[in-house]
Amino acid sequence: MTTAPTTLGVTDSPANSDEARRARLAEAIGTVNGILLGKERQVQLAFSCLLARGHLLIEDLPGVGKTTLAHALATVLGADYQRIQFTSDLMPADILGVSIYRRDKEAFEFHPGPIFADVVLADEVNRATPKTQSALLEAMAEGQVTIEGSTHALPDPFFVIATQNPLDLVGTYPLPDSQLDRFLLSISLGFPDPEVERELLVSEDRSRVLARTAPVLSPRDVLDLQETCAQLHVSDALLAYVQALLAETRNSRWFDIGLSPRAGLALLRCARAHAFLEQRDFVAPEDIKAVFPGLARHRMTVSHGLEASVEDQVDGLLAQVALP
Amino acid sequence: MKHGRMRQGLHNPLYWVVGTLAVALLPQLPSMAPHLVAITLLPIAWRTLAELRGWKPLPTLLRLGITLATLVVLVGTYGNLLGRRAAVGLLSLMLALKLLETYRARDARVVASLSLFLCATQFLFSQGMLMVVYGATCMTGALAAFALIARREAFAVTARPAPTGRGLLGELSFGSRLMALAVPLGLALFLLFPRWGSPLWGVPERSLDARTGLSDSMTPGTIQALFMDDSPAFRADFRTGLPARRDLYWRGPVLWNFDGRQWQTxxxxxxxxxxxxxxxxxxxxxxxxxxxxxERHWLFALDYPAIKPPQAQRLTVDYQLMTRRGITRLTVYEMASDPDFIDSPDLRQTFRQRALQLPEAFNPRTRELMAGWRAEANSDADLVRRALAHFNQENFRYTLNPPLLSRHSVDEFLFDTREGFCEHYASTFTIMMRMAGIPARVVTGYQGGWYNELGNYVLVRQSDAHAWSEVWLAGVGWTRIDPTAAVAPSRVERGAIDALGERRFLLDYEWLREVRNGFDWLNRAWNDWVIAFDAARQSSLLGFMGVERLSARTLVALLAGAMGVVALLLLPWLLRLGRHRERDPVVRLWHRFLQRLHRAGVPVTVSMGPLEVAGATAGHAGIDPDEVKRITGGYLNLRYASDVQGRDVLIRDLKRFRVGRPS
Known part of the structure; x- marks a missing residue:
């Protein structure tokens, strides 16, 4: 790809060139893969989600590397990283921040909460009460926080990684569908392969590896890359395929309710980022198919009376819809 | 098929199976005894309700008991299970009962298949044009049921619901499309499958329901019953001019013997x-x-038949045309008639005796009256005229609802009730003549007919059945006398329905009869082209090409050829069935490329993108990875990237691609 000046009008200095950014991105991905072993697919999806300006939901059991992934991402991005452990007594103010009266200034002063970071890890997001959950999710949707009448912009890029445990549901408040929709992708990590697990067991502790990892990308880089991704070409044939997929999700033999047009837009956005990571300047059907399961997983429920999982249904659906 | 899974409205194959069975049963039901109809319909209703309400199957023992009880009832009704009606009744009942245990795909399939068999058995009873519609309906339903069952089974292992298709119309159009595919083959089989001159197995003579036509005996009410039946008896296509309507006396059974109540041949x-x-x-x-x-033994002809058709075994002395077997299929014969022929200028003593025979001690009043007339009459002809005048001038009425007569039926009719149908008049007149010493007999048959201008033929219906008399007069032989005509001249001028002036049943309207008579032209064409297509017509099939006779062997060869041609013509279409034709040549070639890969054992599907396809071919023998990479890369670029170059190269590559060719 030729080096086109970025839309931000930055001069074409070597460090700022498109190619250099791509190289840094590749390095960042490599670094994360070096930390979270054997999860290349998930890492790629996580980066797709980041580049598509989305937020990521990780649904998995404790101890498979959810936090490590989030932490590694934050580290290579050179970003401000905050982790919020969601509990049932967590209040919205604990996330968003509070205004405190300062006697010396005779005024309220806003103390930003942990959400004012580039990368936020919301651990066990379903343990908090709906009130707290919605505070987080509103912030994610709007990119800003309004407290006592004053609006505070959240940093840009702003990337939320939320995790939840799909099995241990005692004392949780499941996120409603409308709020799940705020997450662009949902992934699950799964247990590592035997070889990877072996390597994990013998190698150095992950937190120490993390500790000496240096940032590779700057938030500025992320913004530029996000801009580039959004420009990727989408052909008519691909749009036809996307439409066919969306139409098929609305067939009651798979799911209760099909994907919304908003989900369709998200699908394209995510596929663009995925294509970019695959070094293409156009979106291929494979990009759609790669991100589709992650996109559909948390948005869909299987039709009533069927004993299939959403994953099964998504696989079946993808195998069913012919490329136009 | 899981129990709870079958409930999905119109896409539930069970409803289709039940529907198909119900349609297949339709023509069977009217000829079954009412209690058997009830036993047949009950399981169908139960199974439908069970499906709607989610009832569990009945216990096995109960089902067995029901089946045995039904068998007993069936045998009790029919006496045995050998006749056609009894056998088909057995099939219908057992099939309906089978529904009680139809909870799995296998059973549903059995019921749908046997419904088709039941549908085929109905052709034993009727081969009319409506049967085509009936057969097609059954077939469509069964095909839709089969398709739904197959689809459901295919998806049973995937734990996913079967695709629902396109609703009711979609299912029906699928079935009709399959049938349309079979039409050319069916036509070839119909025309070319060798036919035998006689049926392969003997059809029992009285196997139909013995409901149609005249019989060899007549009691009051016999012809009246036929009068209610509007089904066609026969059609006559005149090569010469048409006789006047009042002369259309179609001769059937001739009755000589009277026992006081009943006339017999x-x-x-x-x-x-x-x-x-x-x-x-x-x-x-x-x-x-x-x-x-x-199902009877008579062929019908105008007085007096001059030809003995090949189907007739005998042209009898009283000019009945009799066949050896009952007529169980459409019979076509040439006939010529001469109304001026003199039947028996001399009457043999045996026949004279028989034509005068009367039971003793019946109808004394009539006997007395006739003795008086005999004394006053100059000649036999005079007496005949007097009797006719008596019917004409006295207050006799032609009616469909005559009062019941008891022992001295002629006396009561002649002196008291004076209301009757043609059989009363013919019978009474004949007895009167015999009492007066004039040889007389009753002739039954049909009178009149409806001239169909469209097809230029005369249609005679069962309702045209009639009875008249013949008296033997010296010099002119047997002479036809129709006493009914003396009472109601319009009977022979315009037909019995007009003569009566009353409606026989609710929908008995003039215009409706006209429409139906007009439509009969279609029925005749159907008879002509389909039913009457027999061994003789078949062997002269290629007559127009100068081939005199086709042997069975030639027919089989022709049939094989025709089937081959049909298959060849349909094959490309069949292969393309369910796949829409792609406009863009690149995409078409791409699909062909996928097909070639698929045939070579590469697990590719139409839902795969170009890159996935390239990945799937990796490591397959006989496939050049570079070539595949070039093709898939080219296709990916052309279809999904923004540049549109390389189209021609890609088309060339796609066309050139073969699996297994050493590169």
């Missing part, structure tokens, strides 16, 4: 061959008769 009359026939070459009326099956 005569043993000699049935057995002795006529010794003289009218000269066929001189006969003024020549026509072809297309006789509907009526």
């Amino acid at each position: 005569d043993f000699y009359g049935r057995r002795i061959e006529a010794d003289t026939l009218p000269d066929a070459a001189e006969a003024p009326y020549v026509y072809e008769v297309q006789l509907e099956p009526h």
Whole structure:
């Protein structure tokens, strides 16, 4: 790809060139893969989600590397990283921040909460009460926080990684569908392969590896890359395929309710980022198919009376819809 | 198929199976005894309700008990299970009962298949044009059921619901499309499958429901019953001019013997061959008769038949045309008639005796009256005229609802009730003549007919059945006398329905009869082209090409050829069925490329993107990875990237691609 000046009008200095950014991105991905072993697919999806300006939901059991992934991402991005452990007594103010009266200034002063970071890890997001959950999710949707009448912009890029445990549901408040929709992708990590697990067991502790990892990308880089991704070409044939997929999700033999047009837009956005990571300047059907399961997983429920999982249904659906 | 899974409205194959069975049963039900109809319909209703309400299957023992009980009832009704009706009744009942245990795909399939078999058995009873519609309906339903069952089974292992298709119309159009595919083959089989001159197995003579046509006996009410039946008896296609309507007396059974109540044919009359026939070459009326099956032994002809058709075993001395077997299929024969022929200028003593025979001690009043008339009459002809005048001038009425008569039926009719149908008049007149010493007999048959201008033929319905008399007069032989005509002249001028002036049933309207008579033209064409297509017609199939006779062997060869041609013509279409034709040549070639890979054992599907396809071919013998990479890369670029170059190269590559060619 030729080096086109970025839309931000930055001069074409070597460090700022498109190619250099791509190289840094590749390095960042490599670094994360070096930390979270054997999860290349998930890492790629996580980066797709980041580049598509989305937020990521990780649904998995404790101890498979959810936090490590989030932490590694934050580290290579050179970003401000905050982790919020969601509990049932967590209040919205604990996330968003509070205004405190300062006697010396005779005024309220806003103390930003942990959400004012580039990368936020919301651990066990379903343990908090709906009130707290919605505070987080509103912030994610709007990119800003309004407290006592004053609006505070959240940093840009702003990337939320939320995790939840799909099995241990005692004392949780499941996120409603409308709020799940705020997450662009949902992934699950799964247990590592035997070889990877072996390597994990013998190698150095992950937190120490993390500790000496240096940032590779700057938030500025992320913004530029996000801009580039959004420009990727989408052909008519691909749009036809996307439409066919969306139409098929609305067939009651798979799911209760099909994907919304908003989900369709998200699908394209995510596929663009995925294509970019695959070094293409156009979106291929494979990009759609790669991100589709992650996109559909948390948005869909299987039709009533069927004993299939959403994953099964998504696989079946993808195998069913012919490329136009 | 899981129990709870079958409930999905119209896409539930069970409803289709039940529907198919119900349609297949339709023509069977009217001829079944009412209690058997109830036993047949009950399981169908139960199973439908069970599906709607989610009832569990009945216990096995109960089902067994029901089946055995039904068998007992069936045998009790029919006596045995050998006749056609009984056998088909057994099939219907068992099939309906089978529904009780139809909870799995296998059973559903069995019921749908056997429904088709049941549908086929109905052709044993009727081969009319409506049966085509009936057969097609059954077939469509069964095909839709089969498709739904197959789809459901295919998806049973995937734990996913079967695709729902396109709703009711989609299912039906799928079935009709399959049938349309079979039409050319069916046509080839119909035309070319070798036919035998006679049926392969003997059809029992009285196997139909013995409901149609005239019989060899007549009691008051016999013809009246036929009068209610509007089904066609036969059609006559005149080669010569048409006789006047009042002269259209179609001769059937001739009745000689009277026992006080019932008229019957005569043993000699049935057995002795006529010794003289009218000269066929001189006969003024020549026509072809297309006789509907009526299970009896008579062919019908105008007075007096001059030809003995090949189907007839005997042209009897009283000019009945009799066949050896009951007529169970459409029979077509050429006929010529001469109305001026003199039947028996001399009456043999045996026949004179039989034509005068009367039971003793019946009808004393009539006997007395006739003795008086005899004394006053100058000649036999005078007496006949007097009797006719009596019917004409006295207050006699032609009616469909005559009062019941008891022992001295003639006396009561002649002096008291004076209301009757043609059989009353014919019977009474004949007895009167016999009492007066004039040889007389009753002739039954049909009178009149409806001239169909469209097809230029005369249609005679069962409702045209009639009875008249014949008296033997010296010099003119047997002479037809129709006493009904003396009472109600319009009976012979315009037909019995007009003469009666009353409606026989609720929908008995003039215009409706006209429409139906007009439509009969279609029925005749159907008879002509389909039913009457027999071995003889088949062997002369290629007559127009100069081939005189086709042997069975030639027919089989032709059939094989025709089937081959049909298959060849349909094959490309069949292969393309369910796949829409792609406009863009690149995409078309791409699909062909996928097909070639698929045939070579590469697990590719149409839902795969170009890159996935490239990945799937990796490591397959006989496939050049570079070539595949070039093709898939080119296709990916052309279809999904923004540049549109390389189209021609890609088309060339796609066309050139073969699996297994050493590169």
